[in-house]
Amino acid sequence: MVNIPLANPSRELEYISNFDEKLSKQLRGGVYIGGESVNNFENNFKKIIGTKYCVSLNSGTDALILALIALGIKKGDKVLVPSFTFFSTVECILQLNAIPVFVDINLQNYTLDLNDFSKKATSKIKAAIPVHLFGNDAQITEIKKICIEKNIKLVEDVAQAFGSKNEKNNFLGSIGDIGAFSFFPSKTLGGIGDGGCITTNNYQIYKKIKMLKNHGQIKKYKHEIVGGNSRLDSINAFILNEKLAIFSKIRNTRNKFYKFYLDNLNDIEWINLPKKNNNETVLNYFTISVPVNIRSRLMAYLSQKNIGNAIYYKTPIHHQKVITKNSKKIKLKNTESASKSVLSLPLYSFPTDDELEYIVTSIRKFR
Numbered sequence: 001m002v003n004i005p006l007a008n009p010s011r012e013l014e015y016i017s018n019f020d021e022k023l024s025k026q027l028r029g030g031v032y033i034g035g036e037s038v039n040n041f042e043n044n045f046k047k048i049i050g051t052k053y054c055v056s057l058n059s060g061t062d063a064l065i066l067a068l069i070a071l072g073i074k075k076g077d078k079v080l081v082p083s084f085t086f087f088s089t090v091e092c093i094l095q096l097n098a099i100p101v102f103v104d105i106n107l108q109n110y111t112l113d114l115n116d117f118s119k120k121a122t123s124k125i126k127a128a129i130p131v132h133l134f135g136n137d138a139q140i141t142e143i144k145k146i147c148i149e150k151n152i153k154l155v156e157d158v159a160q161a162f163g164s165k166n167e168k169n170n171f172l173g174s175i176g177d178i179g180a181f182s183f184f185p186s187k188t189l190g191g192i193g194d195g196g197c198i199t200t201n202n203y204q205i206y207k208k209i210k211m212l213k214n215h216g217q218i219k220k221y222k223h224e225i226v227g228g229n230s231r232l233d234s235i236n237a238f239i240l241n242e243k244l245a246i247f248s249k250i251r252n253t254r255n256k257f258y259k260f261y262l263d264n265l266n267d268i269e270w271i272n273l274p275k276k277n278n279n280e281t282v283l284n285y286f287t288i289s290v291p292v293n294i295r296s297r298l299m300a301y302l303s304q305k306n307i308g309n310a311i312y313y314k315t316p317i318h319h320q321k322v323i324t325k326n327s328k329k330i331k332l333k334n335t336e337s338a339s340k341s342v343l344s345l346p347l348y349s350f351p352t353d354d355e356l357e358y359i360v361t362s363i364r365k366f367r
C-alpha cells in the first residue's frame with residue numbers, strides 16, 4: 001500500500017556511502033559526548049554558512065534562547081517577532097520574561113511584512129527574530145537595514161531554511177547578529193534526534209554561547225557563569241556531517257520535488273502554489289493555500305490516500321492560551337488569513353518517480 005509521509009529523513013541515509021560500516025565504527029569508538037565528530041561538524045557548518053563561528057547545540061529552541069541571552073535580552077525588553085511561526089520563536093522571548101511584539105506577515109511567502117515591521121521597529125525595541133519560514137528568505141537584507149538604523153539586535157530563525165540564500169548569494173543565518181538553526185529530523189538538514197546550532201561572526205557572542213551550553217565553563221570544572229546542558233550528541237553530529245557531505249543531492253532532489261508540483265498543478269485554479277524567493281532557496285515544506293471551505297475536505301481526502309499533510313500553523317501564537325496580555329487587541333490580518341488557508345504537502349529528498357506521480361495524480365482527482 002502506498003504511504004507518502006510529509007517528510008522522510010531516513011530516506012537520506014540510503015544515499016550515504018558505506019553508512020552502516022561508518023555508523024558501527026562511530027558507535028564502537030565510544031565517544032558519545034563532544035569529540036571529533038562535533039568539532040568536524042561545527043567546522044564544516046561554519047565554512048558552508050560563511051560565518052567565523054558555529055556552536056552546535058541540542059535544539060533550535062535552545063539556539064534561540066541562548067542567542068537572546070548572549071545578546072543581553074532581559075525582563076521587560078521588547079522583541080519583534082511573527083505570530084505565524086512555531087512556538088519556539090516566541091517561547092525564547094517569554095522564557096526571559098521579555099515581551100513579544102507581534103508583526104504581521106506578507107501573503108506571498110508568509111514571512112514578515114516589511115511595512116508592519118518598519119512601523120513597529122521603534123527605539124523601544126531591543127531585538128528582532130524574523131523567521132525564514134518554509135525555507136524562504138524573510139527579506140533579511142531590508143530587515144537588517146532597519147535593525148542597524150534603529151539599533152535593534154537581529155537573530156535569524158533559520159530552523160526551516162538551512163541551505164537557502166538571499167538575493168546577494170549569502171546563506172541565510174550569516175546575515176544577522178546570530179543565526180539559530182534546528183536539526184529536528186524533518187528539517188532540510190535533519191538529524192537523528194533533536195539538534196541545533198548558532199552561527200555568528202562575533203567572538204564575544206560565540207564565547208558566551210559556548211559557555212552557556214556547557215554549564216558556564218570554558219575549561220573543564222571552571223564554572224564562570226550559570227549555564228546548562230545544551231550540547232549536541234556526537235552520534236547526531238556524525239550523521240549531520242554525513243548529510244552535509246551529500247547536501248547538494250538533498251538540495252537537487254528537493255528542488256526536483258518542488259518543480260514536479262509546479263509543473264503538474266499550476267493549472268488548478270483553486271490552489272495557490274508556493275513561490276521561492278530565488279533559485280538558491282531550498283524549501284522545507286511545500287505550503288499551498290486553498291479556499292477555507294476546501295481545506296478540511298482536501299486534508300481528509302489526502303489522509304485517506306495515505307498522503308501526509310499538515311497545517312503550519314493553524315493557531316497563530318498570539319491566540320495561544322499562554323499569550324494573555326492584550327491578545328484581543330493584537331490585529332494581524334494576513335496572519336489570520338494565512339492560518340485559515342495554508343496546507344503543507346509532502347516534500348523530501350530523493351522522492352521516487354512513482355511517489356511524485358501518485359501525489360499529483362491524487363490531487364488532480366480531488367473534487
Ligand SMILES: Cc1ncc(COP(=O)(O)O)c(C=O)c1O
Binds near residue numbers: 086088196
Ligand atoms: C521556525 C522554527 N523555529 C524554531 C524551531 C525549534 O527547533 P527545535 O524543534 O529544534 O527546538 C522550529 C522547529 O521545530 C521551527 O520550525
